[in-house]
Amino acid sequence: MFHLLPREIESLWTLFTAPVIWAAHFLLCYVAAAFACARGIDLALVRLGVAGATAVALGGIVVAGMLAWRQWGFGSGDPPHDEPTRKERLLFQGFATLLLCGLSFAAVVFEALPAVFLADCRP
Amino acid sequence: MTAPSDAERRAAEEKRLRTVWATPKGWRYLSAVNNTEVGVWYGGTAFVFMLFAGCLALLVRAQLAVPENDLVSADLYNQTFTLHGTVMMFLFAVPIFEAVAIYLLPAMLGAREMPFPRLGAFGFWSFFLGGIFVCGSIFFGAAPSAGWFMYPPLATDEEFTGIGADIWLLGLSFIEVASIAAAVEIIVGVMKCRAPGMRINLMPLFAWYLLIVAGMILFAFPPLIAGDLLFEMQRMFDWPFFDAERGGDPLLWQHLFWIFGHPEVYIIFLPSIAILAMIVPTFSGRPIVGYSWIVLAAVGTGFLSFGLWVHHMFATGLPQISLAFFSAASEAVAIPTGVQIFVFLATMLAGRVTRSTPMLFGTGGVAIFVIGGLTGVMVALAPFDWQAHDTYFVVAHLHYVLAGGMLFPVVAGIYYWWPLVSGRMLSDRVGRIAFWTMFAGFNLAFFPMHLAGLWGMPRRVFVYPAEAGLGLVNLLSSIGAAIFAAGVLVVVFDVLRPKRGAVAPDNPWNAGTLEWAAQADETWGLRSIPRIESRYPVWEQPDLVAELRAGNGYLPDAEEGRREALITSVLDAAPEQVLRVAGPSWLPLASAITLGGVFIALTFHWWLTTLVFAVLFPIPLLTWIWTGTAEIPEKPAKPIGRGETLPLYVSGQSAVGWWGMFITMTGDATAFASLVFGYFFYWTITPDLAAGHEGPGPLWPMLATALVLLAWAATVAARSWNRGGAPGLARLALIAGAAFSLCGAAAGLAGPWAAGLDPTAHVYPATVWVIVIWTVAHVAVGLVMQIYCVARGVAGRLTPAHDADLRNTTLYFHFLAATAIVAFAVVGLFPLAL
Ligand code: HEM
Ligand SMILES: [Cu+2]
Numbered sequence: 001m002f003h004l005l006p007r008e009i010e011s012l013w014t015l016f017t018a019p020v021i022w023a024a025h026f027l028l029c030y031v032a033a034a035f036a037c038a039r040g041i042d043l044a045l046v047r048l049g050v051a052g053a054t055a056v057a058l059g060g061i062v063v064a065g066m067l068a069w070r071q072w073g074f075g076s077g078d079p080p081h082d083e084p085t086r087k088e089r090l091l092f093q094g095f096a097t098l099l100l101c102g103l104s105f106a107a108v109v110f111e112a113l114p115a116v117f118l119a120d121c122r123p
Numbered sequence: 124m125t126a127p128s129d130a131e132r133r134a135a136e137e138k139r140l141r142t143v144w145a146t147p148k149g150w151r152y153l154s155a156v157n158n159t160e161v162g163v164w165y166g167g168t169a170f171v172f173m174l175f176a177g178c179l180a181l182l183v184r185a186q187l188a189v190p191e192n193d194l195v196s197a198d199l200y201n202q203t204f205t206l207h208g209t210v211m212m213f214l215f216a217v218p219i220f221e222a223v224a225i226y227l228l229p230a231m232l233g234a235r236e237m238p239f240p241r242l243g244a245f246g247f248w249s250f251f252l253g254g255i256f257v258c259g260s261i262f263f264g265a266a267p268s269a270g271w272f273m274y275p276p277l278a279t280d281e282e283f284t285g286i287g288a289d290i291w292l293l294g295l296s297f298i299e300v301a302s303i304a305a306a307v308e309i310i311v312g313v314m315k316c317r318a319p320g321m322r323i324n325l326m327p328l329f330a331w332y333l334l335i336v337a338g339m340i341l342f343a344f345p346p347l348i349a350g351d352l353l354f355e356m357q358r359m360f361d362w363p364f365f366d367a368e369r370g371g372d373p374l375l376w377q378h379l380f381w382i383f384g385h386p387e388v389y390i391i392f393l394p395s396i397a398i399l400a401m402i403v404p405t406f407s408g409r410p411i412v413g414y415s416w417i418v419l420a421a422v423g424t425g426f427l428s429f430g431l432w433v434h435h436m437f438a439t440g441l442p443q444i445s446l447a448f449f450s451a452a453s454e455a456v457a458i459p460t461g462v463q464i465f466v467f468l469a470t471m472l473a474g475r476v477t478r479s480t481p482m483l484f485g486t487g488g489v490a491i492f493v494i495g496g497l498t499g500v501m502v503a504l505a506p507f508d509w510q511a512h513d514t515y516f517v518v519a520h521l522h523y524v525l526a527g528g529m530l531f532p533v534v535a536g537i538y539y540w541w542p543l544v545s546g547r548m549l550s551d552r553v554g555r556i557a558f559w560t561m562f563a564g565f566n567l568a569f570f571p572m573h574l575a576g577l578w579g580m581p582r583r584v585f586v587y588p589a590e591a592g593l594g595l596v597n598l599l600s601s602i603g604a605a606i607f608a609a610g611v612l613v614v615v616f617d618v619l620r621p622k623r624g625a626v627a628p629d630n631p632w633n634a635g636t637l638e639w640a641a642q643a644d645e646t647w648g649l650r651s652i653p654r655i656e657s658r659y660p661v662w663e664q665p666d667l668v669a670e671l672r673a674g675n676g677y678l679p680d681a682e683e684g685r686r687e688a689l690i691t692s693v694l695d696a697a698p699e700q701v702l703r704v705a706g707p708s709w710l711p712l713a714s715a716i717t718l719g720g721v722f723i724a725l726t727f728h729w730w731l732t733t734l735v736f737a738v739l740f741p742i743p744l745l746t747w748i749w750t751g752t753a754e755i756p757e758k759p760a761k762p763i764g765r766g767e768t769l770p771l772y773v774s775g776q777s778a779v780g781w782w783g784m785f786i787t788m789t790g791d792a793t794a795f796a797s798l799v800f801g802y803f804f805y806w807t808i809t810p811d812l813a814a815g816h817e818g819p820g821p822l823w824p825m826l827a828t829a830l831v832l833l834a835w836a837a838t839v840a841a842r843s844w845n846r847g848g849a850p851g852l853a854r855l856a857l858i859a860g861a862a863f864s865l866c867g868a869a870a871g872l873a874g875p876w877a878a879g880l881d882p883t884a885h886v887y888p889a890t891v892w893v894i895v896i897w898t899v900a901h902v903a904v905g906l907v908m909q910i911y912c913v914a915r916g917v918a919g920r921l922t923p924a925h926d927a928d929l930r931n932t933t934l935y936f937h938f939l940a941a942t943a944i945v946a947f948a949v950v951g952l953f954p955l956a957l
Contacts, residue, residue, distance in 0.1 A: 010694065011694075012323065012693055012694060015422065016422065016426075019422060019423065019425075019427075020426075022426060022427075022430075023429065023430070026430045026448065030445060030448045030449075033444045033445055033448070034441075034445050035807055037442040037444070037445070038807045038808055039810065043444070079414070079415055080410070080415070080658075081414075081415070082324060082410070082414070082657060082658045084322065084325060084655070084656035084657065086322075086695060088322075088324055089324045089695060091324075092324035092414075092415060093323070093324070095415045096415045096418045096419060099415060099416065099418075100419055103419060103423045103458060104423075104426075106455065106458065107427060107455040107458075110451040110452065110454065110455045111430075111451050113447075113451055114444050114447030114450075114451060115444070118443055118444040118447055121442040121444065122442065122443055123440045123441065123442055123443065
């Protein structure tokens with residue numbers, strides 16, 4: 001299925017994809033909850049929204065992770081990736097990006113938990 | 124004619140390099156801009172501020188040593204702890220990392236200099252002047268006294284806080300400018316100034332960390348600058364941003380402060396971990412285990428640290444669900460933090476560890492930090508924090524993380540790199556004594572504070588009753604503080620004592636990274652620039668040091684008598700350009716003095732003096748930019764050695780100036796976003812935001828947007844016409860663009876003006892005004908840039924082939940156009956949607 005993935009982008013910025021998704025998800029959850037609580041909007045709506053946003057964010061991170069896995073040669077080589085070649089540099093980027101996808105995945109799950117357990121706006 | 128012998132040629136090269144990189148002598152020394160000078164000044168100054176703040180801490184501990192003490196008055200006590208915290212955080216912790224970065228980065232990256240040496244010098248002088256101003260205030264009884272985070276409504280109250288709050292706000296705003304300058308310098312330095320071949324997978328970990336930290340500064344400091352602006356407008360002109368009676372909200376300050384404040388603690392922590400990431404491999408005698416994991420940890424912490432700020436506001440009565448989001452992120456950040464520590468442990472286990480003073484301070488620091496991290500995870504749980512908040516438990520937590528995560532690693536760094544800085548070794552024996560004194564003193568001083576806090580002692584009290592049973596723990600803390608201070612003095616003694624015999628050998632620790640190829644007794648940094656092929660070039664490329672010192676690398680000469688550096692590509696460090704970097708100059712100092720004059724005069728409400736300095740400031744600034752940037756070289760390209768030739772002039776996306784502009788504007792956009800956040804924050808808490816006040820209406824704001832967009836279009840057109848070989852047409856477009864800018868600025872102001880918005884009446888008009896004024900000020904800067912480009916063209920310094928100024932101006936206008944669209948849509952259109 002991997003030919004379905006888009007062409008490889010060679011840039012420093014791809015490293016930050018997953019953390020940026022985490023940040024967007026985080027802000028969205030916080031702002032939505034804060035707004036709803038300030039305005040007396042039913043929190044059930046927010047919790048639904050958080051569920052949706054979490055699904056989208058996790059999906060995005062998984063895709064980013066797959067791209068990173070490809071960049072890492074599908075795990076064909078082992079770190080430390082410290083040879084002075086373009087190929088090794090790409091492998092390093094892929095591996096580091098993959099690790100960040102893992103961390104961001106966990107962090108997004110963390111961020112979703114409050115909406116699982118808290119059903120109202122009590123201070 | 125006979126060709127000169129190899130030795131003669133080398134000697135001639137070295138002579139030229141030495142002349143070019145010579146440090147100015149006598150009083151001209153102060154005009155130096157070289158990273159090795161500025162770095163040492165920066166570090167030395169920060170260290171002196173640290174000692175000063177340490178004395179304040181000892182005063183605090185002396186006052187608290189026994190119950191009901193009357194050593195200092197309540198007011199002096201308030202000033203003392205406020206200044207202590209402020210100085211430690213803003214004048215020591217952040218600047219010391221900037222100092223280390225400016226000093227070491229070029230050497231580690233195999234560069235001769237940072238890309239913008241004058242900017243570095245300007246940052247230093249701003250920090251120096253602002254720091255003295257803030258510190259000096261306590262000798263006049265005028266120091267800030269509302270705590271280092273300056274919460275309103277206490278700190279907005281003129282009667283309670285006097286001029287101290289203004290000194291805090293304006294003095295620190297001035298210093299924040301220096302931090303952002305350093306961030307620009309560091310980001311561009313790491314991305315564009317690495318030695319050829321140093322691909323991002325070979326970059327020293329120190330550089331990875333600093334890249335992340337500089338990025339964090341760019342997003343963390345601007346919210347504080349925006350907050351400072353609002354705060355000062357309230358204090359100076361009574362605009363009610365934090366006054367609940369007129370629609371304001373003191374909590375907005377807490378948000379803005381901690382959006383800065385929490386990332387700030389990681390901005391302090393990460394560079395110190397970066398120091399350890401250099402030291403641990405050296406003394407383990409092997410490369411770091413898990414390079415990519417460190418990158419993960421640095422990037423991960425950098426991001427997550429922005430999702431923590433409300434854990435400082437757990438006790439403000441926000442809904443629990445809001446608190447829980449931040450609690451979750453606060454627990455998540457422990458993951459990458461733990462990863463870094465395990466990576467160090469793994470490296471030590473996999474290698475053979477040599478015991479040494481730097482390692483002692485490093486591992487001791489980590490041990491202390493771990494305790495602080497654990498209490499951090501405790502207070503990050505809201506229910507626990509409700510008990511511990513504002514007690515000495517928090518004081519214990521923050522000192523464990525700061526001392527373990529910053530102070531000890533910095534001392535480790537001093538012991539480690541001192542041979543490089545001065546060519547002398549510090550004493551291992553003295554170092555050991557210093558460490559154990561500091562370690563014991565620290566724990567004795569701060570461990571009992573956990574107990575004091577749990578037993579209910581609030582922070583920031585200047586006396587406590589004898590019956591409270593807190594006498595013993597406080598006395599122990601005070602004794603510990605004195606011991607700790609003695610340990611610090613031992614370090615100071617070791618650094619300052621004359622060291623005649625102890626000349627350091629080359630690379631005394633047998634380290635593997637490139638900074639050890641530099642020579643302490645030469646000012647040129649590297650004799651020539653090597654090609655890098657490994658992470659630890661000094662270990663893994665055996666001939667490298669000899670070769671580069673023999674002048675067989677790149678840029679071994681300075682034929683044209685200019686300081687030169689290599690610019691390389693972001694990912695693979697392929698050589699792209701020879702950059703002529705600036706030499707000694709008084710302009711940075713003059714710019715800092717005049718800008719400092721503006722801030723200081725404002726503090727005392729000396730309007731006329733403010734005006735004078737505000738008029739003076741652009742003179743050195745524009746002279747600096749005019750003479751020192753985008754210079755057209757005498758030839759298009761030059762050979763750099765090893766048969767390669769590089770251009771001397773580059774514009775657009777691969778030029779460092781373009782990157783500098785891009786990064787500065789990113790920070791600027793963040794500050795603007797914080798102001799807009801303020802607007803919507805007020806609207807969230809009061810749906811009827813305007814509260815019956817007239818708004819500026821849609822008409823003027825829309826007209827202003829249209830005019831600014833025309834100014835933007837004219838600038839973009841000017842750029843392509845100039846490129847296409849029609850510089851005259853381009854100049855006409857720029858002049859038209861300048862006219863549009865002028866009209867746009869006027870139209871922007873006309874909106875709130877015509878509607879008669881009174882900013883002191885209510886927070887709504889105040890917010891509209893502040894957003895409009897911010898935008899208009901940026902349009903004014905854009906106007907100056909357009910005129911500047913016209914003048915450059917007329918003076919023959921901007922041509923179709925040499926268009927860096929115009930490219931950078933266009934980039935500025937992209938940001939400006941976005942700012943104007945958002946600003947005027949918010950103030951003009953959003954009220955209609957309500
Ligand atoms: C796992 C990591 C950390 C967590 C979860 C954490 C959590 C917290 C929490 C919840 C508070 C607020 C306590 C209160 O006021 O009631 C706090 C305060 C503080 N923390 Fe941490 N912290 C962590 C790491 C750090 C680090 C690495 C530093 C600095 C290097 C740091 C510096 C501070 C400072 C300066 C304060 C006090 C601010 C003030 O109120 O004056 N923390 N921390
Ligand atoms: Cu925090």
